[in-house]
Amino acid sequence: MEKEQIKLSDWQRLLFGDAPVEFTLEVVGRTLFTYVVLLLILRWLGKRMHAQLTVTEMAVMVTLGGIVSVAMQVPDRGLLPSVLVLLGCLLLQRGSNWLAFKSRRAEVVLQGDVVALVKDGVLQLPTLQHYRISREELFAQLRASEVWQLGEVARAYLEANGTFSVFTHDEPVPGLSLLPEADAALRATSDATQRQACARCGTLSQPTDHTGGHCRNCQSTHWEAAVC
Template sequence: MEEQSLTQNMKKEEIQITDWQRILLGQAPFEFLLEVVVRTLIIYVVLVLAMRVLGKRMNAQLSVAELSVMIMLGGIVSVPMQVPNRGLLHGILVLSCMVGMYRGINWLAYRFRRVEQLTQGNLHIIVADGVLNLQAMHRVRLSRQQLFSYLRAAHMQQLGQVKRVYLEANGKFSIYPQEPPRPGLSLLPEKDPAIREAEPADHTVKVCQQCGHPEAADHKPWQCPHCGHQHWANGVCKL
């Protein structure tokens, strides 16, 4: 608040583009630079200890609760390191409160399933037996192109190769292959027609172009029983 009031009370003629001392040091004396180094070292040691207390999960892919803690840690440690009229104990106290709150939430999540779902998220089945779960994709705001790019990165060429795709609580995909593969919807991009035309088609199976649901080629009426879509394509075998 004091720094904001000082900035707001500065007169127009006091702001000079060549005032390098104000630009580089602000209104703090030059000696405060050495104090910043000392403050930074102390906060760094405290932060390392806090990260050890928070656990190994903070070094892995983060859940929503863990990411929130990480963002708040950045805001907590910046003020004690850089603001001359703020003591270190205030920052260390706030940091300790954050660590305690995080550990308390983890304890509640361990004891109560509902708390775990609210703070850690939940698993979603995105693909089951080569068919897209469009409702789950809508809930997690996952587009087909995003999912297809992940599957292509896992060396999948068509949905018939996929038995299950789980979207884990931490946002990571777990992919389990179908053995043996079945004819399914192509995962290759439509912008590469040359490679799509080279795909071996199974003319005995039609697949819904929206969700990948398979039906016999002579199946009628041509409305997908899974998603209601009416556009079909030949199933694709593994290349």
């Protein structure tokens, strides 16, 4: 469209575009048809598409959105090509799932792998850095699991689908407090111990450690009183 043809008073163009008014009714029919086909495709893709998505599933969802938009709104494109592409996405997703089922290596490449973010109350800082997860993001997830301090955590995993799984000790040891520093009143209710916890990774100090010394895990010199 040439810029001379663009006029704010052209209400028909603003409401219906350059297509004939009859195409509006066609869009309704295209949308209903595409909606039904898309529902069938999602059903055939399986229940995983209704839960947390893996990388491959997210890629398929984005692709589906691009496919159906053309089928619904572009007047010079037919419906059948879009249906065939939708079926192609279905076969691609089913094929990648089959390959992941047959091969552990393919599963890791296509869908990712589970990684430990916390081990026995200690943050795995290289893993956090590699997966670009901040300490506060992890602490928020731990607090959502009703964990008050790192000593309660046996393992915290980042699952392949991006969710967090937290497993706690039956008998927790003292650890770094997870309560926000801004909430001083609530932090004051925690029972402080004689042990010190590294403020960076949560490693507990040993009785022979010097006050203010380097953490043996991350070399930080910032310590806080461990709580239980």
